[in-house]
Amino acid sequence: MRLAYDPALARRASDPGEFGRVAVLLGGDSSEREISLMSGQAVLAALTRRGVAAAAFDPQEHSLLELLEQRFDRVWIALHGPGGEDGTVQGALEYLGIPYTGSGVAGSAIGMDKLRTKRLAQAIGVASPEAMELHGPQDFELALERLRVPLIVKPASQGSSVGMTKVESPEMLPAAYAAAAAVDRSVFAEPWITGREYTVALLQGGALPSIRIETPTGFYDYQAKYFRDDTRYFCPSGLSQPAELHLQSLAVAAFAAAGGEGWGRADFMMDAAGRALLLEVNTVPGMTGHSLVPMAARAAGIDFDELVWRVLETSFVRVRSGPR
Ligand SMILES: Nc1ncnc2c1ncn2[C@@H]1O[C@H](COP(=O)(O)OP(=O)(O)O)[C@@H](O)[C@H]1O
Ligand SMILES: [Mg+2]
DSSP: OEEEEOGGGOOOOSSGGGGOEEEEEOOOSSTTHHHHHHHHHHHHHHHHHTTOEEEEEOTTTSOTHHHHHTTOOEEEEOOOSTTTSSSHHHHHHHHHTOOBSSOOHHHHHHHHOHHHHHHHHHHTTOOOOOOEEEOSGGGHHHHHHHHOSSEEEEESSOOTTTTOEEEOSGGGHHHHHHHHHTTOSOEEEEEOOOSOEEEEEEETTEEOOOEEEEOTTSOOOHHHHHTOSOOEEESSOOOOHHHHHHHHHHHHHHHHHTTOOSEEEEEEEEOTTSOEEEEEEESSOOOSTTOHHHHHHHHTTOOHHHHHHHHHHGGGGEEEESOO
């Protein structure tokens, strides 16, 4: 039993019965477990309100094999971070023959890797801040020379700003590198961009209205994302119509270049010249009531329950094939 991928099978559903029994994958064992539990519970509640036969399933507590034993027909993936958003769960579901929402194995793995995402986006003409991979102290001098301070050091594969540091003076670089290297083998540095920050949600091949994010510190970090109440969001973002359409097209193109499918989000910052630079793509963005994708959907007239339904529809492109 395997899954086949066929984009021609994309379609809308009008009846909850078309989805069969749905497992909402939530929790998991990444550093973003708590956020995933919140996303997953919100998704489960929405599916239930819409009459879908759905249940929560935490892969930290149950083997994925139980999805077959419990006869689930498809999976809504609400896992964030490594182990859930990086292609590993997607690969297991391919092997088990259970259709799932969002990006496939390759797109998930690439999206989890910020450095590879940037390279693929740049290859199709979507600009991204210059990046330099840091393998160890031997690279510090060149990075400082090329990128100058302030710069930002990031682990390539964690989400929620874990292990990221703004480096404001050269002496800060060793500690910043150590913090990133503690959570990931791949570490890189980017120049610090001082312009405005935007994010664009992607759904079923199109882009939703962009959101402008304003933080008092200029750093939309873990605290700003989940705990501070002085982070401000603007949706519509205030861009002119042509600028909005341009940013949306960059988001669609970057997401596709990274192999993204179904739904997701692309993060950008504007440089001093007003050019949008891609920071990263997210293949399983947050889905709590306060999250960015639901906010963008609302601005497009799509309420939370409808958004969750449409994301579930993205699983229709994956179908069982071969003998059981
Ligand atoms: N090059 C940069 N210059 C300035 N701020 C940045 C830069 N890269 C990231 N940031 C800030 O850090 C936040 C998190 O970075 P991002 O690459 O989107 O990773 P993640 O969201 O996975 O933690 C961004 O939302 C932005 O506020
Ligand atoms: Mg981000």
